[in-house]
Amino acid sequence: MxxxxxxxxxxxxxxxxxxxxxxxxxxxxxxxxxxxxxxxxxxxxxxxxxxxxxxxxxxxxxxxxxxxxxxxxxxxxxxxxxxxxxxxxxxxxPNASLAPLPSPDMPEDVAKIYTEARTVSALSSTASTALLRLALEKLLPQVGAKKAKIDVMIGELVSKGLSKEVEKALDSLRVIGNEAVHPGTIDLQDNTEVSIALFKLLNVVVDRMITQPNEINEIYKLIPENKLKGIEDRNSKALKTQKNG
Ligand SMILES: [Zn+2]
Structure with a gap:
């Protein structure tokens, strides 16, 4: 958490x-x-x-x-x-950041960039947002996407059943992050709130895609072998009914 x-x-x-x-x-x-x-x-x-x-x-x-x-x-x-x-x-x-700390479950290489983004966030929202985009680029291959452009990786995760909220979080990070790299319509310079919110979003993504699945798997491991077999049977039966129906 x-x-x-x-x-x-x-x-x-x-x-x-x-x-x-x-x-x-x-x-x-x-x-x-x-x-x-x-x-x-x-x-x-x-x-x-x-x-x-x-x-x-x-x-x-x-x-x-x-x-x-x-x-x-x-x-x-x-x-x-x-x-x-x-x-x-x-x-x-010292130069303090209003951004939250990285989730303890954030992969190390991602957290390193996140922390760098936090360090510069009080001085430049644009710089911190650009770094967060880079952190996202490093994170996606570690949560099930094949290494590619961010947009393509998000598409792949969506096709694998990513929840709508996480998709929105990822696209916010991607689109606003792009604005920092290739300035467009969103003015990040005067928008500290947006840049701080992006830090929260990256933590939400880690929570939903790493922390929560880990927590659920920990509990699931406690289910005895014969009960797992029962679950498997139920699922294949349901699948057959679906196919025949
Ligand atoms: Zn202290």
Whole structure:
């Protein structure tokens, strides 16, 4: 099954760490200007912890227009202990992706390209979409298609009884992916939502074509030999009736 992915969010208690990807708690600090007690008109910058549970209720700050009056904030991951830097409520370091993590059942060579697409997704939707198309091209021969052009491979899988939903997912990845490679009518540059949705689609395809069949086969293996024979007999009987009828 796909893991849930919680993209990094300003002030949030826990999310998937942009450095190590683990879903874990975050310790928040903020760099603030404090009025100096000695020299009334000067201010000093200081680091202090803040309670992330209060962030949701903060109003937009009048001076800087975002949900804090700090100069910048830092969140520290409990797992890898690396920090992420936030300015004006936006994550500026490390370069984080809003795209979900690859399904654990995704074949290794496909997941490698998927991860590369994730890495560039915050910078370029076009680049990430083009990479996802490549990932799809690598995936299809591993789920039953003969190596060919993507369009042909999808056609082959459809002729073998692919479900309509998976066909739609594959064609969305193919057609939108083509737009990234040969620009046409869909503007990917301003369409982060579409490019993030494509990551989800590739995971859906892996779930439906790899994870679910594997799960079903695991259970099916538990059926005793004589019962399997019964199933076989039933199917051949049904087939005969169909032919005669
Ligand atoms: Zn981490």
């Amino acid at each position: 796909n893991q849930q992915y919680a993209p990094p969010k300003y002030g949030e208690n826990a999310f998937n760490c942009p450095t190590c990807s683990a879903y874990t708690q975050q310790q928040w600090y903020e760099i603030k200007l404090f009025p100096s007690n000695i020299l009334k008109y000067e201010a000093t910058a200081g680091l202090r912890e803040f309670d992330s549970s209060t962030v949701q209720s903060w109003d937009v700050n009048k001076e800087n227009g975002y949900l804090a009056d700090n100069l910048s904030a830092v969140s520290k991951c409990f797992v890898c202990e690396e920090v992420s830097v936030w300015i004006e409520g936006k994550l500026v370091y």
